[in-house]
Amino acid sequence: MYKKILVATDGSSYARKAIDAGADIAKRFKSELTLIAVIQHPMNAFGLFGIEELGSEAYSILKKKGDEIIREGKEQLKSYDLSTHYVLEYGNPGDTITHYAKKNGVDLIIVGSHGYGEVMAHMLGSVSDRVNHHAHCSVLIVR
Template identity: 25%
Template sequence: MTEVKPFKTILYATNLGTHMRPVFRQAVNLARIHQAKIIMLHAVAPIGMTGQAILSMYLPDKEVHDIEQDSMNQVIETMRERLKNYCSEEDDICKDKDALIDKIAVSAGNPADVINHYAETHGVDLIVIGTHTRHAGGHTMLGSTARTVTQHSKVPVLMIPNGE
């Protein structure tokens, strides 16, 4: 039988969507219960080969790299601002946020691949992700990122409903 280990590092994967609050709240609650740290991660889809080719025609490689880096920094700043707003509105949740939030990270790539790779390379014990449900023809559908993460993850994944 596999030994059940406590969660010490929780990866909260966010798409920065408007319905992520329940997911973050669950990550915070679990971090408190397990005395764990949270890594907030957002995956940015790469611009692709066509976008790279177009940009490189008009800009030197260094400027393209600088633009990409500026964009990543902007996303991190957006995440910090949302965390600040969230905590000001739900102060009972975030009274100890500085002790809970270990890192805010942004990485480029396919979101499911980024999440699983990040979890494997950063000693993550649990991934907390929203289901990103959509309603199609009266049925609730699981988002492709959540589905792929759960299929390929080597660590436990907790999916939290975050549909509209």
């Protein structure tokens, strides 16, 4: 049913749950699973300026963090025998995730309900909320 699954991770415990859910579903449907992490400068929440305006030092710190998140995700997925891809992108996380999904013919996006933000149990995190509202395909929000 789901040929291409996109799991988004920020490295949080919620994202770890999303990765496990994604791996289980991918196994069941023999889907291709792509893990995506999006890095963004904290001062650039609205994506007003591009990566080239950040300065190379800020960029390399963010890149290092992103690589670490992907490395952890890879480690978590190791035990599942799946066809996997890993993507690190720069930009606004919600928009970047939904754009990537559309461009690459993803049919299911999986995110955690929360991340590293302050948890308000009854509310979704801003990234999961944005993905939920803007995705062209089905979205699974793992709680």
